[in-house]
Amino acid sequence: MANGWAGDGAVQDQIAHSIADEVSRIRSLLPQGEGCDTCEACGETIPLARRKALPGVRLCVACQQERDKEQTAASPYNRRGNKDSQLR
Structure with missing residues (x-):
């Protein structure tokens, strides 16, 4: 059942997009390239x-x-950028 401006499954779509965005962000933080024998810090x-x-x-x-x-x-x-972008 549609709920105002939100289509069927809008909440699930929001959750899926939020998870995909966070997974992409975390993967970008993983080390890349050649490692070191000693800590750089x-x-x-x-x-x-x-x-x-x-x-x-x-x-x-x-x-x-x-x-x-x-x-x-x-x-x-x-x-x-859509009306439902503030769903959690």
Whole structure:
């Protein structure tokens, strides 16, 4: 059943778009390129297991945790420009 300006499934479409946007944002934060043996921030050795698990890693666990705290989450709103873009 249509609900005002929103078509059938508008809420599900909004949720799907929001999830896809967030997945794209997180994937863009993953390390790329050649990794390092030592942390770029503090100079500590990056364990071999971490380098194997995350190819392209450039920070040790402690420095990565600090950087992750500084990252801000994306807005929960879908900014696709339609009337229903403010649905959550």
